[in-house]
């Protein structure tokens with residue numbers, strides 16, 4: 001069984017039933033709501049420690065009704081790694097990386113797509129489609145194969161090499177589109193009626209957030225039911241940031257947190273594509289499409305996010321900020337930080353480090369603050385950004 005009571009439109013609170021296929025309301029995302037009183041009666045916080053270390057340990061806070069519909073690749077809890085050397089380089093005494101690169105398909109997209117594909121299976125959907133700036137396509141393809149569902153993946157022609165090939169490896173039908181992720185989404189919208197595709201785009205169905213929210217649940221559990229002072233999150237569509245904020249709300253409502261003070265949330269983007277930062281600085285609740293979006297951090301190349309107001313609401317409520325990294329500093333920081341800690345950092349995470357370096361230098365982040373940076377993907381997925389071949393041994 002699940003504890004889901006209903007879905008709720010994020011834009012105006014309209015209640016929608018959860019027992020049938022739902023997408024958006026007024027073109028905007030839906031929240032999944034649970035009977036948290038019943039969850040509190042069914043499970044105690046300390047029961048979790050005895051469960052397997054996968055995201056399914058938070059079963060009562062997840063939307064799948066029948067265990068038979070769980071589609072899994074063993075998506076394990078990601079480690080929370082103290083990073084003293086990288087911290088010292090940034091001027092921080094208590095820096096942690098939550099290393100999501102160890103999830104199936106090498107990125108945290110596995111969390112969202114694991115949940116969305118499981119729910120699609122539960123709702124009887126057979127054919128999935130996704131527009132992707134990179135890692136989401138591979139993750140959807142892998143979980144779709146695992147579930148025995150058909151998968152169609154649309155990616156920009158200049159997406160990193162591994163992303164262009166992995167979906168096909170996992171048995172999906174993949175297509176290159178001349179344009180950005182928004183053009184890929186338009187291609188799916190045009191073909192949807194004819195092809196009977198169900199669109200698993202970021203926030204265009206309600207369940208990817210529920211998968212990504214497990215980052216926040218895990219983080220709280222790993223920090224003994226407290227939360228850090230600041231979270232740095234590389235923000236494209238924003239699902240993870242929105243999901244974590246929701247996780248903190250649910251944990252607080254359950255009474256599971258030892259202290260209810262929330263982290264300041266920092267949404268990090270690149271100067272090459274910073275729609276959320278532009279809206280944050282202009283005090284707007286909705287973001288304008290970012291013109292000529294271009295960044296090496298492909299997961300951040302999202303010129304228009306349907307959940308823009310949800311990201312901005314959470315960032316503002318937390319006392320954090322949306323900040324842009326100078327594009328030219330991203331790859332140097334990716335190499336430097338990976339070498340300092342032995343963690344294969346993706347360029348999206350390097351953008352967070354660029355922002356963090358500035359905020360620490362400006363005194364906006366305290367040197368003793370407990371800071372968590374999410375490493376959302378593995379460096380190996382960006383072969384073109386790795387250092388060049390070493391010289392021959394003579």
Ligand SMILES: *Cc1c(COP(=O)(O)O)cnc(C)c1O
Pocket residue numbers: 107109134135136202234235236237238239240241299300346348349376377
């Ligand atoms: C998709 C992606 C992001 C952005 O995630 P959102 O939750 O959509 O903001 C960041 N980093 C990597 C590696 C990604 O694949």
